[in-house]
Amino acid sequence: MYNIIMYAIQLGISISSFFNEKLHKMWRGEQDAVRILREKVEPDAQYIWFHAASLGEFEQGRPLIEQIRKDHPQYKILLTFFSPSGYEVRKNYEGADIITYLPIDTMGNARKFLRVVRPVMAFFIKYEFWYNYLHILQHRSVPVYSVSSIFRPDQIFFKWYGRGYGRVLKCFSRFFVQNEESKDLLSKIGIKDAMVVGDTRFDRVLQIKEASKQLPLVEKFINIDVADRKKVFVAGSSWQPDEEIFLKYFNKHKEWKLIIAPHVIGEDHLKSILSLIKEKKVVRYTQATEENVSDADVLIIDCFGLLSSIYHYGDVAYVGGGFGVGIHNVLEAAVWDMPVLFGPNNKHFAEAQGLLHDGGGFEVFDSESFSLLMNHFAEDEEFCATCGSIAGAYVESLAGATNKILSNVKL
Template identity: 85%
Template sequence: MYNIIMYAIQFGIAVGSIFNEKLRKMWRGEQEAVQVLRDKLEPDARYVWFHAASLGEFEQGRPLIEQIRKDYPQYKILLTFFSPSGYEVRKNYEGADIITYLPIDTVGNARRFLRTVRPVMAFFIKYEFWYNYLHILQHRGIPAYSVSSIFRPDQIFFKWYGSSYGRVLRCFTRFFVQNEESKELLGRLGISDTMVVGDTRFDRVLQIKEASKQLPLVEKFVNGGAADRKKVFVAGSSWQPDEEIFLKYFNEHEDWKLIIAPHVIGEDHLKTILSLIRDKKVVRYTQGTEEDVAEADVLIIDCFGLLSSIYHYGDVAYVGGGFGVGIHNVLEAAVWDMPVLFGPNNKHFAEAQGLLRDGGGFEIFDLESFSLLMNRFAADKEYRNACGCLAGAYVQSLAGATNKVLSNVKL
């Protein structure tokens, strides 16, 4: 059944590529993957293979890639993606020697791919369970590790009808999971080679913090134009439902400056944001001068790649997505020692739940709940700073997964 599904997906991508640019990139990349390997592989090199579905999983695997590259230069790094949203953004990443798409998991594709690359070991990040690739790796005695994986009782592996597919889990040499529940669930399937190491994303956000950029235009916005520096609210990866709440609040309050880095940077969305703002001076980052931003109340970040550094300038952060499919990366904000607010769709995000539990994160449901929190943060600096310290301490307390993984892998 699994192989039938894989062939159906492959067929669907092929047909969809005629009409959809994203699918076209995926189809072309998958078709060219083996040839890319043949062109770029060094015959005598030993390759460690990392597979990430998309950009988020890549960021989880990145600390491992870079630590191996630093400590074990005798290995080459092969990095594969399934999604164009990962490959297209990181296809020029300098931390890997070869970057390509991973062909869909049919028996023929898996044999051809692994016959070409012959990795010495493989790392699959988080939710990657490719049945044919993993069975061939196991058959050939090549270690395969699942990193930052997390399991829940509602996943197919733990249902009566998923037992056949669940056999793929036995192909892994070892699981490095995020929590005790995952270890317990795997134990119910008779899988014991499991270690709770946490999430490598905590290591990644600490790396990002250390490498953060100084942004003179943002500094001028934050510090210029007033005798007393106003408090700064940073809204990261926001969507319209998020913006409709916090902009209603800030339209009525003069004691904050606001930085908005929306998730979607398109003219239609930017116009919508501008239409929601009342009686404020607004500047777009790519169009602003130091003189403009010094007098502005709102700075809209209309380009990519700056958000993780922009959080550095905030007093309170809001991370969007919680009124839609799910919140974005709360750790990038929390690492800067400030309170982090987010919407209600956060229950399947362990890091959000951890921040809520430890007092550094706050769930909002509507304008009223948002206003109550923001009024307290505005009036009580000591409370605001204490919550921020709890957020930063939460990130620090869970760092170290990368070293735990590498100390239990035979390199």
């Protein structure tokens, strides 16, 4: 049944690729993957394979890739993605020797792919459980590790009807899971080789913090050298429901400067944001100059790659997505020692729950709850600073998963 589903998905992507640019990139990338491997694989080299579904999972695997690269240069790194949103952004990543799409998990694709590369070890990040690839690796006695994985009782592996597919979990040599619940769930279906190490994303955001960029135009916008400058609110990865809430507040309050880095950077979305802003001077980052940015009230980041560094300039952060499919990366903001606000769809995000529990994160339900929080931060600077310190300490306290994993892997 699994293989029938995989062939159906492959056929669906093939047909849909004629009408969807993203799926066309995926289809072409999957078709080219084995050819790329045949051209680039060095026959005598030892490859460690990292597979990430998309960009978020890649960021979780990245600390491991870079630590292995540093400590064990004798290995080559193969990095694969399933989604174009991962591959297209990181196809030129210098930490890997070969980067390709991963073809759909049919038996034929898996055999062709692994005949060419023959990895000596594999790391599958978080939710990646590809039945055919994993069974072939197990048959070849290749160690395979699941990294930063997290399990919940409602997943198919723990249902009576999912026992057949659940056997895929027995292909892993070891699970490096995020929490005790995941370890206990695996134990109940007979998988004992699981170790609680936490989430490598905590290590990654600390790396990002260390490598953050100075942004002169942002510094000019916030008037960084002015002693009594206004406080700065940074809204990262925002969607329209988020923007409708926080812009309603800032239209009435002039004591803050506002930086908005929307999740979708397109003219329609940018026009939507502008339509919500009343009686404020707004500058887009790509149009900013030293002359026009310093007296602006709102700076809209209309390009990619700056958000993690922009958080550095904030006093309070808002992370979007909590009124849709789920919040984006709250750790990138929290690492900068500031309180983090987000919408109600955060229950499946352990890091958001941790911030809420400790007092460094705050849930927003509507304009009223947002206003109450922001008024509290504005009126009580000590409270704002304390919450920020708690957020930063939370990130620091949960770092170290990378070292725990690599100390339990034989390289």
